[in-house]
Amino acid sequence: MRRHLLSSADLTRDDALQVLDTAEELRSLADRPIKKLPTLRGRTVVNLFFEDSTRTRISFEAAAKRLSADVINFSAKGSSVSKGESLKDTALTLEAMGADAVVIRHGSSGAPHRLATSGWVRSSVVNAGDGTHEHPTQALLDAFTLRRHLGDLAGRRITIVGDVLHSRVARSNALLLATLGAEVTLVAPPTLLPVGVSAWPVQTSYDLDSALDKCDAVMMLRVQHERMNAAFFPSAREYSRRYGLDDRRFDRLPDHAIVMHPGPMNRGMEISATVADSTRSVIVEQVTNGVAVRMAVLYLLLSGSDAARPGTEEAVL
Amino acid sequence: MTTHTYLGSPERTYLLRGVSVLGGEPRDLLLGAGQLLDPADAPGDAVTVDGDGLVALPGLVDLHTHLREPGREDAETVHTGSRAAAAGGFTAVHAMANTDPVADTAGVVEQVYNLGRDAGYCDVRPVGAVTVGLGGQRLAELGAMAHSAARVRVFSDDGSCVSDAVLMRRALEYVKAFDGVIAQHSQEPRLTESAQMNEGVMSGVLGLTGWPAVAEEAIIARDCLLAGHVGSRLHVCHVSTAGSVELIRWAKGKGWAVTAEVTPHHLLLTDELVATYDPLYKVNPPLRTAEDVAALRTGLADGTIDCVATDHAPHPTEDKECEWGAAAMGMLGLETALSVVQHTMVDTGLLDWAEVADRMSVRPAAIGRVLTQGQPLQVGAAAHVTLVDPSAVRTVEATESQSLSRNNPYRGLELPGRVVATFLRGRATVLDGKLQ
């Protein structure tokens, strides 16, 4: 694996499988009485969050702590940090603290890339969501969850529904799932598909119903409130009718198909409450898997791909 | 004029020996008393410049420069910007109006004009704002600026688009009274809210809000129709898309008084560079695709696009050393323009040096009504001359610049050509490649 994880595009098929396999081993740790590994003892992981996202931050924090890393949470939201000069100053501060990895969430697309390539820091940079660009660890945990239910993803049909244009989850998932050999279909009203999507390694459709019959998993994306009054669709009700996963559509899914959502959900909007709470919804499991996948990412970035696998004797020295 | 009239002049006389005028056969040029003189009259104490291998062009004229003064003297001043202009071979620049305060009154344009005259490196021609404070609501006092000492002829809200169709129509009509031209920054505002880069494959992948070509083309189409309708002069700033070139070709075919410029960066760079997320490549209008670049080169070659204008836009380091979304738009251009044009147009066989002179001096001077500039290099003309060595090659260094700013998108690139000398009214502003 490379030094940074900025985009799903950074991951080859082998890289991605290595993360997923490592995460699988680490997840078994959750069932052990002692949940901590000493692997990253003495290493410092900084959670640098320019945007509020308690669930992602907690997930990374738990992952780092279970690997015995020191964790510094640096929340820049609401402080004087709002413009880019401060990104540099913040980076220099982190460098001075001796951060080994910086987990960054930022509202501006490309900010993690900038942090990694500007020469301001020497640490590894993990993109924990940047603007409307990418969220690669979310895609990894989604792939991890999918694999647990469906096995090898090659040839599997995954339908991703909703605001693709503004979704970093959709971008990262489309790239990663395609790398893993899945057939991805993006379903959205034409206003919410990016110009140029035809160059992506996916199929697209404007019609949800036609994309349900044969799919192995359907991933519903959150619709942000600010889209509602910007003419992307006429009304929340019409969106829900045309693109929501309601009980009727849920019944049409193949029996083995699972339902995913990166959260937080708008129940009654893109997903009905019954569907969200059904046994085939893996939404809660996604959260659990998130910790294992982020442990794997931090482990592989910080200990190098040549290092011993966690869980083995060498790793617990 | 005889030799005796300038022998006693405090100004030096320069004899440019064996220069290739517009790329033609080598001959001598004699510059004295601000004019081109008959080389046969060269006095014994004339400073001789060896012109072997050098191409002589009429001094370059830039229709689109941001000198930032008054207001952002941390980015550039009239003094430093006009030094950069001279270093790049320019003898005249048009200073855009989006300063602070905005150049929307006779007072401000005269201030800029005087600063340029005091600096003395090139003719600084202030551009007047079309609307008060660039607000797009009311016409600025265009007549007062036209009749000020700055004799403004080019009016532009550059940075903002005069998007109101009625206001644009009135502005086009009004400036006919003093032979002015409206230079439009063509950007439909609603289609480009929060826009960060060209809308296309790259914006989709990078998750940056798109700036679609149609936002430029829709305004150009409308403005051409307006200019045709009221019989006025329209100049289209920084044309950046293939579709815009087609529209301008169509408008010219109608016989309408529409002119257009292209920037050096739109002739060379594409939106693929945005994948670096380095704000050095953030500019407005944005870098487009390779197809657009090809269409712009063709348009400049066939004369659809009249001229090259730099859109030199200095920004202090902190406005570029940040994440893409927070960064300012714009890049430097004065000191690299001629090299980029040589690289993209001359070395590719699309333009010869006479045509470079046409696109970088003659036509921009005519559009801006800069009376003494852009003239043929013949006896009696004002001595605005640029000497370029086309055989030189350099690796662009951001630090080697007269500008106060360092936002140079060509840093590290190897580019051909070097400005060896620039003469403004017979006075060397650059000699031996060094600013005087």
Ligand SMILES: [Zn+2]
């Ligand atoms: Zn402009």
